[in-house]
Amino acid sequence: MTMFGYQIPGFRHAGETDASMFDHTVAHALAADSSGFESLWVMDHFWQLPALGGPDEPILEAYTLLGALAARTEHVQLGTLVTGVTYRNPALLAKMVTTLDIISKGRAILGIGAAWYEPEHDGFGFPFPRAGERLDRLEEAVQICRALFRDDRPSFAGRYYSITDARNVPRPLRAGGPPIMIGGSGERRTLKLVAQYADMCNVSGGPGTVAHKLDVLRSHCKDAGRDPSEIVTTRLGTLVLTDATADTDRTTSFLRGMAGDDFAEQFIVGEAGEVVEQVGALVDAGLDGLIFNMPLSDPETVARAGELLTKNFK
Numbered sequence: 001m002t003m004f005g006y007q008i009p010g011f012r013h014a015g016e017t018d019a020s021m022f023d024h025t026v027a028h029a030l031a032a033d034s035s036g037f038e039s040l041w042v043m044d045h046f047w048q049l050p051a052l053g054g055p056d057e058p059i060l061e062a063y064t065l066l067g068a069l070a071a072r073t074e075h076v077q078l079g080t081l082v083t084g085v086t087y088r089n090p091a092l093l094a095k096m097v098t099t100l101d102i103i104s105k106g107r108a109i110l111g112i113g114a115a116w117y118e119p120e121h122d123g124f125g126f127p128f129p130r131a132g133e134r135l136d137r138l139e140e141a142v143q144i145c146r147a148l149f150r151d152d153r154p155s156f157a158g159r160y161y162s163i164t165d166a167r168n169v170p171r172p173l174r175a176g177g178p179p180i181m182i183g184g185s186g187e188r189r190t191l192k193l194v195a196q197y198a199d200m201c202n203v204s205g206g207p208g209t210v211a212h213k214l215d216v217l218r219s220h221c222k223d224a225g226r227d228p229s230e231i232v233t234t235r236l237g238t239l240v241l242t243d244a245t246a247d248t249d250r251t252t253s254f255l256r257g258m259a260g261d262d263f264a265e266q267f268i269v270g271e272a273g274e275v276v277e278q279v280g281a282l283v284d285a286g287l288d289g290l291i292f293n294m295p296l297s298d299p300e301t302v303a304r305a306g307e308l309l310t311k312n313f314k
Helices: 018-035 062-072 090-103 118-124 131-150 190-197 207-224 245-266 272-284 299-313
Strands: 003-008 039-042 077-080 110-113 180-183 200-203 232-241 267-270 289-293
Touching: 003 018, 003 232, 003 299, 018 039, 018 062, 018 299, 039 062, 039 289, 062 077, 062 090, 077 110, 090 110, 090 131, 110 131, 131 180, 131 190, 180 190, 180 232, 190 207, 200 207, 207 232, 207 272, 232 245, 232 272, 232 299, 245 267, 267 272, 272 289, 272 299
Parallel strands: 003 039, 003 289, 039 077, 110 180, 180 200, 200 232, 232 267, 232 289
Antiparallel strands: none
């Protein structure tokens, strides 16, 4: 059984104002919640990404938004895809995700990664260490969050972070604490950290790339003495559900011109049957789930996508 998630990547819609932005976002979340999507995700950024218009475009803070969406939805799990380890002290992050778990009645997921968007760090004054240090910080942060989810009064002394006799009250509702997803496809360090610490991982790429990344993950699991089936594997990409061949051709031409050779690694475009075929290829590559963003889609199209996917892959 394949799991499907919906990511909300942007917040500017035609005719919307800042005052109505949240209501429009809720409409998308409710469409996902009612149509079979099992998880709902937002990006953890303070500036909008270049491909979505850059820092002059609106973006809402992730955990404030997730708390509000938790109070409006009933079924979907909720998380960031993914939190940058550089943005928050990990003990504070664990408290925030625990609060989300309480609000959602046990539906929180902690998504976390090494961070990458350097201009955003510069603009907001966050340090942006070299990649090796960010990955070291990620390893420590995951251990602290896990301890605060599961243990009564944990202590941890790392090179970058520490906690001492720390309390996290109330505890998460979900047994064992919210699942921890590590996002990223780095073969040497990131997927090794997944094998050591994570409940979930998110990679990117087309079927061939995904199959290779999962082979690398299985190798790291073998080295760590861990059963790879314990880790839920997902892939984030963009889905454009079209109504006619002309729409498919026009959208494909535009996106291929923008993404070049990476088009097939990032996008699924087509009518219902074509989408099912392309999703099937990714499922056959070995994934447990797929997460899609659908930029510029209205809530009705989001619901139609959720119904299509769950009908064909459940």
